[in-house]
Amino acid sequence: MSRIVVGVMGPGEGATDEETNLAYELGGLIAQEGWVLLTGGRRAGVMDAASRGAKAAQGTVVGILPGTDVTGMSAAVDIPIITGMQEARNNINVLSSRVLFFIGMNAGTASELALALKAGRPAILVHQPNDVVRGFGAMAFGGLEAVADAASAMQAARRMLAAAIE
Amino acid sequence: MSRIVVGVMGPGEGATDEETNLAYELGGLIAQEGWVLLTGGRRAGVMDAASRGAKAAQGTVVGILPGTDVTGMSAAVDIPIITGMQEARNNINVLSSRVLFFIGMNAGTASELALALKAGRPAILVHQPNDVVRGFGAMAFGGLEAVADAASAMQAARRMLAAAIE
Amino acid sequence: MSRIVVGVMGPGEGATDEETNLAYELGGLIAQEGWVLLTGGRRAGVMDAASRGAKAAQGTVVGILPGTDVTGMSAAVDIPIITGMQEARNNINVLSSRVLFFIGMNAGTASELALALKAGRPAILVHQPNDVVRGFGAMAFGGLEAVADAASAMQAARRMLAAAIE
Amino acid sequence: MSRIVVGVMGPGEGATDEETNLAYELGGLIAQEGWVLLTGGRRAGVMDAASRGAKAAQGTVVGILPGTDVTGMSAAVDIPIITGMQEARNNINVLSSRVLFFIGMNAGTASELALALKAGRPAILVHQPNDVVRGFGAMAFGGLEAVADAASAMQAARRMLAAAIE
Numbered sequence: 077m078s079r080i081v082v083g084v085m086g087p088g089e090g091a092t093d094e095e096t097n098l099a100y101e102l103g104g105l106i107a108q109e110g111w112v113l114l115t116g117g118r119r120a121g122v123m124d125a126a127s128r129g130a131k132a133a134q135g136t137v138v139g140i141l142p143g144t145d146v147t148g149m150s151a152a153v154d155i156p157i158i159t160g161m162q163e164a165r166n167n168i169n170v171l172s173s174r175v176l177f178f179i180g181m182n183a184g185t186a187s188e189l190a191l192a193l194k195a196g197r198p199a200i201l202v203h204q205p206n207d208v209v210r211g212f213g214a215m216a217f218g219g220l221e222a223v224a225d226a227a228s229a230m231q232a233a234r235r236m237l238a239a240a241i242e
Numbered sequence: 243m244s245r246i247v248v249g250v251m252g253p254g255e256g257a258t259d260e261e262t263n264l265a266y267e268l269g270g271l272i273a274q275e276g277w278v279l280l281t282g283g284r285r286a287g288v289m290d291a292a293s294r295g296a297k298a299a300q301g302t303v304v305g306i307l308p309g310t311d312v313t314g315m316s317a318a319v320d321i322p323i324i325t326g327m328q329e330a331r332n333n334i335n336v337l338s339s340r341v342l343f344f345i346g347m348n349a350g351t352a353s354e355l356a357l358a359l360k361a362g363r364p365a366i367l368v369h370q371p372n373d374v375v376r377g378f379g380a381m382a383f384g385g386l387e388a389v390a391d392a393a394s395a396m397q398a399a400r401r402m403l404a405a406a407i408e
Numbered sequence: 409m410s411r412i413v414v415g416v417m418g419p420g421e422g423a424t425d426e427e428t429n430l431a432y433e434l435g436g437l438i439a440q441e442g443w444v445l446l447t448g449g450r451r452a453g454v455m456d457a458a459s460r461g462a463k464a465a466q467g468t469v470v471g472i473l474p475g476t477d478v479t480g481m482s483a484a485v486d487i488p489i490i491t492g493m494q495e496a497r498n499n500i501n502v503l504s505s506r507v508l509f510f511i512g513m514n515a516g517t518a519s520e521l522a523l524a525l526k527a528g529r530p531a532i533l534v535h536q537p538n539d540v541v542r543g544f545g546a547m548a549f550g551g552l553e554a555v556a557d558a559a560s561a562m563q564a565a566r567r568m569l570a571a572a573i574e
Numbered sequence: 575m576s577r578i579v580v581g582v583m584g585p586g587e588g589a590t591d592e593e594t595n596l597a598y599e600l601g602g603l604i605a606q607e608g609w610v611l612l613t614g615g616r617r618a619g620v621m622d623a624a625s626r627g628a629k630a631a632q633g634t635v636v637g638i639l640p641g642t643d644v645t646g647m648s649a650a651v652d653i654p655i656i657t658g659m660q661e662a663r664n665n666i667n668v669l670s671s672r673v674l675f676f677i678g679m680n681a682g683t684a685s686e687l688a689l690a691l692k693a694g695r696p697a698i699l700v701h702q703p704n705d706v707v708r709g710f711g712a713m714a715f716g717g718l719e720a721v722a723d724a725a726s727a728m729q730a731a732r733r734m735l736a737a738a739i740e
Contacts, residue, residue: 077649078644078647078651078652078653078654079652079653081653081654112653136653138636138653138655140655144494144669144693145669146576149576151575153576154576154577155576155577155579155610155634155636155653156576156579156670157636157638157655157666157670158666158669158670159496159666159669160493160494160495160496160665160666160669161330161333161492161493161494161496161666162333162476162492162493163333163357163360163361163492164327164330164333164334164491164492164493166333166357167327167328167329167330167332167333167658168330168655168656168657168658168659168666171642171643171656171657171658172654172655172656181381182360182381183356183357183359183360183381183382184356184360186352186356186359186378186381187353187356187357187360189356190349190350190352190353190355190356191329191332191349191353193349193352194329194348194349194350194353195329195642207373207376207377207380208377210373211373211374211377212352214373215347215348215349215352216349243483244471244478244481244485244486244487244488245486245487247487247488278487302487304470304487304489306489310503310527310660311503312410315410317409319410320410320411321410321411321413321444321468321470321487322410322413322504323470323472323489323500323504324500324503324504325500325503325662326499326500326503326659326660326661326662327500327658327659327660327662328642328658328659329658330657330658330659333492334489334490334491334492334493334500337476337477337490337491337492338488338489338490361476493662493665494665495665495689495692495693496659496662496665496666498665498689499659499660499661499662499664499665500662513713514692514713515688515689515691515692515713515714516688516692518684518688518691518710518713519685519688519689519692521688522681522682522684522685522687522688523661523664523681523685525681525684526661526680526681526682526685527661539705539708539709539712540709542705543705543706543709544684546705547679547680547681547684548681
């Protein structure tokens with residue numbers, strides 16, 4: 077049985093403190109659950125914070141890197157996957173995750189959310205503004221859920237994974 | 243001097259008649275302008291209609307196909323580019339286009355719009371609902387414009403290309 | 409009916425004069441045949457020479473570029489396809505070509521030849537050393553042919569395309 | 575500190591018993607060394623055997639899958655990376671591996687070896703025929719080594735990793 081891999085997606089350099097704090101907390105909960113954390117791998121914003129949170133809780137962290145080497149990688153990544161594909165790697169982030177959490181929003185994150193909806197991967201919007209939830213909600217086919225905090229995000233993910241297995 | 247390549251993006255199977263009519267008209271105007279039309283290449287919805295419109299006006303049509311062969315290709319594609327990358331090819335659609343037109347909206351199209359904003363490619367929303375314009379407008383850095391019809395879309399594209407060259 | 413796209417692959421910076429002369433000649437013959445030339449798009453070696461040859465004969469040249477913009481592109485490319493995928497774009501070169509010509513050999517070119525054999529695309533080795541022909545010959549399933557010059561390469565390509573259509 | 579990821583590449587369906595036995599042994603040695611094993615992820619030939627060998631020795635196995643889901647995955651994969659890119663994923667196999675071992679040879683494996691030489695990743699040919707060693711040896715810039723068995727392969731890898739760190 078392969079391990080359960082879940083993704084945490086969100087802004088890099090432009091992330092707010094609130095977003096990185098939430099990502100750190102969620103990364104820790106993911107590790108405690110025994111799941112593998114997957115992120116975009118860079119040492120910036122939401123992906124770095126989630127990776128550090130998972131690492132502090134003895135989790136396993138996979139980073140799907142955009143460049144052709146490990147330049148700029150988060151120090152909390154255990155297993156670097158080097159794609160050399162820049163933003164086209166976003167589709168790998170999405171396909172490889174059984175569930176995806178979205179914290180904060182920018183163009184790169186929106187591309188991952190849209191690709192998740194396209195691929196039918198369950199997406200959990202954590203503490204997102206109402207207009208983001210509404211805008212993407214119209215494009216989802218039952219696989220999108222909005223929650224207020226990290227604990228509720230984990231509950232939603234457990235429920236979605238259980239539903240997918242049945 | 244290489245030719246000017248512009249993309250038309252939009253839903254495949256789920257496109258409305260209004261959207262395919264608009265795409266056909268815009269494809270024709272793009273061909274008359276001497277630009278090369280680039281689409282996702284499939285025989286469906288907005289990409290097929292734009293390709294047929296360009297073809298009817300003696301234009302050149304490039305189709306960036308998701309599969310590993312030409313199965314399902316629009317009959318109006320002159321030059322098939324076969325990627326075998328499924329949705330990851332959306333980033334190639336975006337990077338290869340000097341300007342992108344968006345007609346209609348679904349998850350795949352939203353991923354292309356988000357990737358265009360991420361890559362700094364000018365994006366023109368043609369006859370889109372207000373909430374799409376607002377939602378993505380918040381993520382753009384000056385490169386997003388909403389227009390009502392095909393003629394205005396061409397005007398906006400000419401202006402954006404001229405600004406990019408200066 | 410889409411146009412017939414054929415690829416010319418070979419070393420960039422390390423190409424010899426003999427190889428670039430042969431590529432220039434072959435590019436011209438491809439254009440005269442009415443086929444579209446596809447190359448790796450850069451202003452270097454075999455791909456640049458083939459592109460210039462095709463251009464001088466009023467052909468159409470598609471360049472599948474490795475970077476995220478047109479930096480370093482051959483001036484003879486008509487239609488730049490921008491992948492941002494570095495060497496992973498080699499598989500697109502291969503899949504998009506109905507027949508591939510190989511002039512000269514290095515690691516990048518060898519990856520394209522191997523991917524062509526894997527994908528079942530007919531490959532024509534033009535003026536290659538015997539050990540290259542033997543080494544790759546062992547991996548081909550009938551789709552590999554070695555020829556001595558550009559005219560014989562065109563003959564082989566016409567025959568292979570006719571066989572593929574039957 | 576991220577973990578050391580090394581790749582084992584070779585034929586899938588066409589692998590010989592000798593090749594899969596060697597791959598199983600090498601997979602076990604990689605796990606005992608504390609390295610992460612990376613393969614093409616499918617339940618076939620060299621990649622499946624290496625993965626089972628690593629798993630039996632309590633190792634961690636990453637599978638870089640060609641499809642858009644886990645269909646056909648080796649049961650010994652811990653962490654599936656789903657690319658949806660078919661053969662273009664071979665470049666990710668190569669870039670993500672600090673050292674690559676090659677057992678057996680066919681077109682897909684040859685593409686990975688060529689891409690490794692192109693990317694400057696050290697490549698170890700394990701029990702390969704002389705003509706493969708000679709053919710690719712001519713394209714390598716110091717990063718290619720041929721060995722006779724699994725124990726010598728590990729020695730070569732340790733030496734190459736040490737040289738890369740210095």
